[in-house]
Structures are given as structure tokens and as C-alpha cells.
Amino acid sequence: METEELLAIIARDEDSRHQFKADVNNASSLGAEMVAFSNSAGGLILIGVKNDDGSRSGLTRDDIGRINQIVANAATNNVRPPINPVTENILLPDGLVIVVHIEQGISKPYMDTQGFVWVKNGSDKRRVTAREELQRMFQEAALIHADEIPVGGSSVTDIDQEFFDAFFEREYGERVEDQDVSRVQLLENMNLAKKGQLNICGTLLFASRPQMRLPIFIVKAVAFPGVDIEDEHYLDSQDINGKLSDVFQKVLGFVLANIRHVQNEQGINSVGEPEIPRIVLEELIANALIHRDYFVSAPIKVLVFADRIEIVSPGHLPNNLTIENIKMGNSNIRNPILASFAPKVLPYRGLGSGIKRAIRAYPDIEFIDDRAGNAFKAIIKRAQ
Structure with a gap:
């Protein structure tokens, strides 16, 4: 990064992609900030810049070594899964500034050592607690898919048996009653149910009245x-x-x-x-x-x-x-x-x-x- 670009960022103040810190001494706190950037669109942490007025705190060469070690420890030990930030040391007239580059993560959701998930919220960070938001983050990481989620209270009795049997015979050329497994096991083998409960896909496709269980999906x-x-x-x-x-x-x-x-x-x-x-x-x-x-x-x-x-x-x-x-x-x-x-x-x-x-x-x-x-x-x- 060029000096002019860094000064322009500082002049514009903090936002969801840029955060200022006069100094860092705590790997755990820095790790939470890294988690928020990784779970959002990525960004830069500028260490050596005060967040109240954008003035430089004037880091020394001794500070640089200490802070780079904290950055490495935070990225490895305080972010789960670990990340690999890139740092730059840039000399300004009133001291050094460390620029920590954090990419948007590809293994969301990232968590801190306490298992908390953080995202950027303007220039600050916000802890994610809503179930739907967490589910979407797991979905983005392909760790879970909505269509496989079990539907509470559902069972094989919700299936429109005549409709399902006709579908099965048309697609597979065999009758359901001729299979060597129960109807419940058959649905589970087809990824339409689990432990006796239909999933969202099975309910939407084959239940007699899907909206009895999923009223919002209309x-x-x-x-x-x-x-x-x-x-x-x-x-x-x-x-x-x-x-x-x-x-x-x-x-x-x-x-x-x-x-x-x-x-x-x-x-x-x-x-x-x-x-x-x-x-x-x-x-x-x-x-x-x-x-x-x-x-x-x-x-x-x-x-x-x-x-x-x-x-x-x-x-x-x-x-x-x-x-x-x-x-x-x-x-x-x-x-x-x-x-x-x-x-x-x-x-x-x-x-x-x-x-x-x-x-x-x-x-x-x-x-x-x-x-x-x-x-x-x-x-x-x-x-x-």
C-alpha cells in the first residue's frame, strides 16, 4: 500500500472495511475483530492510528515486532478456523503504522475462542445470535442445507401416499410395496426424511398438506x-x-x-x-x-x-x-x-x-x- 493511499483511508475515518487501533496488547480481543472481518466482506485493521481522531500514535520498531507477534497469535489461536492475514509496515512522518489485511473467509462461520460468531456492523462489530443468520452462514459454507432440515412434528403419515407411490413407480419402475424396506426407511434412503421425520424437501414435494407444517412457504x-x-x-x-x-x-x-x-x-x-x-x-x-x-x-x-x-x-x-x-x-x-x-x-x-x-x-x-x-x-x- 502506498503512503498516499493509507493517508486517504485515515482521512475518511473508520467504516465496515477499515478499523483503527492505536495499539494492541490482547490477542483475544484482536481475534474477535479478525472474526468479524472474516465473516463479513474482509477489510483492513490499521494499528498505530487512534480511532477517535485518526491521529497516529507513533509506533516504534520495537512495537512492530511485538504487535506482529500478537497478530500472528490471534490469527492462529484466537480465530476458528485459523486465518492467514497479511501485514504491511508503513512509515509515516510521525511513526510506523501496521496494516493488517484480512480477506473475506471461505470457511464461514468463523468463531472466537469462546465460540462466539462476530460480523461487522458499520465501523463496529456485532455478535450473531439469531438462529436464521447462523443457519445462513453455515449454508454459505455448505455445512448445512435448508432442504434437509427436519420438519418438527412431521412423520411418514403426512405423505400423500397415492401421489408418492405413483411418483416412485413412474421414476423407478417398481412399486413401493415390493421394496424390501419400510416406507419410512425408503423415504430416508431417498434423503426425504431422517429418524422418522420428513425434511423440508420431503414435506414440500410429497406431503398431503405441506403448509400445515410449513405455513410460511407459500x-x-x-x-x-x-x-x-x-x-x-x-x-x-x-x-x-x-x-x-x-x-x-x-x-x-x-x-x-x-x-x-x-x-x-x-x-x-x-x-x-x-x-x-x-x-x-x-x-x-x-x-x-x-x-x-x-x-x-x-x-x-x-x-x-x-x-x-x-x-x-x-x-x-x-x-x-x-x-x-x-x-x-x-x-x-x-x-x-x-x-x-x-x-x-x-x-x-x-x-x-x-x-x-x-x-x-x-x-x-x-x-x-x-x-x-x-x-x-x-x-x-x-x-x-
């Missing part, structure tokens, strides 16, 4: 006459629930019923083709149902306006995946069990091809990765 669909959300005036509104396959068909039907259909070259008595190609709606609805974040207690929202359709999924894009990535067909499977079953129950092909296929059929689609609001939005523009 789709709220509303059609408005204009271009803004109105509390009192709407054309159509539905809370859509049921098995995932039923939800898909109901949502698709809702959208198709609330957009225009064009005759094109069809006969005058025909229903006509929807103004937005059906494959676009299929791909984006399936994408929302399969790839939403099921750690977030919120419904999917499908909003039909006069000039656009918005499909809003709980959960921003996982890890470092970007909109540019998904447009190129890249994917990061958030719900692997659900994604493995999806092609068997929905018009879903997986492999990250859905977004590409939708854009190819109808380029006028905007995607918004709302990390602050923890949501992903697909906006399909309508011709007016």
Missing part, C-alpha cells in the same frame, strides 16, 4: 391494474399453497390469467399465445421455488403490474454468485436435494440453464440481487 400472488403496489385496488389476489408441483401449476395459471394473449396467426376462436413466452414464466417460477432460501421465513411474491411481472424470492444469490454469473449459466445449488428431485416433478432441467433459456426466449428481463433486503428479484417487462 406464494403470494397479486395482480394490480397499474404500475404500483396498491393496498386496496387489485385485479386478483391469491395465497397459493400445496405440493410444490401444484404450487408451480397454480402460480403459472395465475400469471397466464392476468396477462394478455395474442392471436398471432392463430384462428380467431383460439385462446392465443401469452404476451410473454410460456417457457420464460415456467423457468423463472421453477427457479424461484427451487432456489429460494428456505432458511428465510417469508413467502415468494409474484406481482403482476401493467408494465411488468415481478417474481421475488427470499434470499439473495448464494456466496459470491453474481447476476453476470447466472446469465452465463453458472449456478450454486442452495437446495441440492430439492434440485435433484425437481426435474422429476417440474419442467426444470437444472445445470444453470434456466436463466439462459428464459433470456434467449425473451431478453427484456431484469435481475436484481438485493443483498441488503436478502431477496432476489426477476422483473419481466411487459409491452404497453
Whole structure:
């Protein structure tokens, strides 16, 4: 780092990527700061800069050796798993400053020696205590997936037996009753249950009434006459629930019923083709149902306006995946069990091809990765 760059950072004061310390003497306290940076977007700790006014405390060469040893000890012994920060010693007119570079971690969540998880909160740090936030951090590290979480109070009796048996015979060419294991064991072998309880995937796909156990995992669909959300005036509104396959068909039907259909070259008595190609709606609805974040207690929202359709999924894009990535067909499977079953129950092909296929059929689609609001939005523009 150049001296001018360092002075510019100091002049701008602390923020979520930069923290100042006049000195450090405690590896445990420094370790907690390193944990917060590692669990967030990474950043710099400037040692030798006072955090109250940005003045330099004037570190000496003796200080440098002592502090670098504390930094090494903190990174190795006070951060779990350990990290590897990079340090720079920069000479300013009034003394030395140590710049500690901490990268965003790839093994989140990081913890201190007490097992506490910290994240950056503006220029300070915040201890994570909310279960959903911790679960999402474990999810980012691929240590846990929402679709495999057991559903409290559920059991094999929640399964729509006729529906499941027909699915099993269609996919595997054998009858359930001809298997050498019980139905409970069969569901566990298929990663749909554990210890007699259905997981989220098994419940959403095969339970007779999934929302009895998972009431928040519905789709709220509303059609408005204009271009803004109105509390009192709407054309159509539905809370859509049921098995995932039923939800898909109901949502698709809702959208198709609330957009225009064009005759094109069809006969005058025909229903006509929807103004937005059906494959676009299929791909984006399936994408929302399969790839939403099921750690977030919120419904999917499908909003039909006069000039656009918005499909809003709980959960921003996982890890470092970007909109540019998904447009190129890249994917990061958030719900692997659900994604493995999806092609068997929905018009879903997986492999990250859905977004590409939708854009190819109808380029006028905007995607918004709302990390602050923890949501992903697909906006399909309508011709007016």
C-alpha cells in the first residue's frame, strides 16, 4: 500500500472495511475483530492510528515486532478456523503504522475462542445470535442445507401416499410395496426424511398438506391494474399453497390469467399465445421455488403490474454468485436435494440453464440481487 493511499483511508475515518487501533496488547480481543472481518466482506485493521481522531500514535520498531507477534497469535489461536492475514509496515512522518489485511473467509462461520460468531456492523462489530443468520452462514459454507432440515412434528403419515407411490413407480419402475424396506426407511434412503421425520424437501414435494407444517412457504400472488403496489385496488389476489408441483401449476395459471394473449396467426376462436413466452414464466417460477432460501421465513411474491411481472424470492444469490454469473449459466445449488428431485416433478432441467433459456426466449428481463433486503428479484417487462 502506498503512503498516499493509507493517508486517504485515515482521512475518511473508520467504516465496515477499515478499523483503527492505536495499539494492541490482547490477542483475544484482536481475534474477535479478525472474526468479524472474516465473516463479513474482509477489510483492513490499521494499528498505530487512534480511532477517535485518526491521529497516529507513533509506533516504534520495537512495537512492530511485538504487535506482529500478537497478530500472528490471534490469527492462529484466537480465530476458528485459523486465518492467514497479511501485514504491511508503513512509515509515516510521525511513526510506523501496521496494516493488517484480512480477506473475506471461505470457511464461514468463523468463531472466537469462546465460540462466539462476530460480523461487522458499520465501523463496529456485532455478535450473531439469531438462529436464521447462523443457519445462513453455515449454508454459505455448505455445512448445512435448508432442504434437509427436519420438519418438527412431521412423520411418514403426512405423505400423500397415492401421489408418492405413483411418483416412485413412474421414476423407478417398481412399486413401493415390493421394496424390501419400510416406507419410512425408503423415504430416508431417498434423503426425504431422517429418524422418522420428513425434511423440508420431503414435506414440500410429497406431503398431503405441506403448509400445515410449513405455513410460511407459500406464494403470494397479486395482480394490480397499474404500475404500483396498491393496498386496496387489485385485479386478483391469491395465497397459493400445496405440493410444490401444484404450487408451480397454480402460480403459472395465475400469471397466464392476468396477462394478455395474442392471436398471432392463430384462428380467431383460439385462446392465443401469452404476451410473454410460456417457457420464460415456467423457468423463472421453477427457479424461484427451487432456489429460494428456505432458511428465510417469508413467502415468494409474484406481482403482476401493467408494465411488468415481478417474481421475488427470499434470499439473495448464494456466496459470491453474481447476476453476470447466472446469465452465463453458472449456478450454486442452495437446495441440492430439492434440485435433484425437481426435474422429476417440474419442467426444470437444472445445470444453470434456466436463466439462459428464459433470456434467449425473451431478453427484456431484469435481475436484481438485493443483498441488503436478502431477496432476489426477476422483473419481466411487459409491452404497453
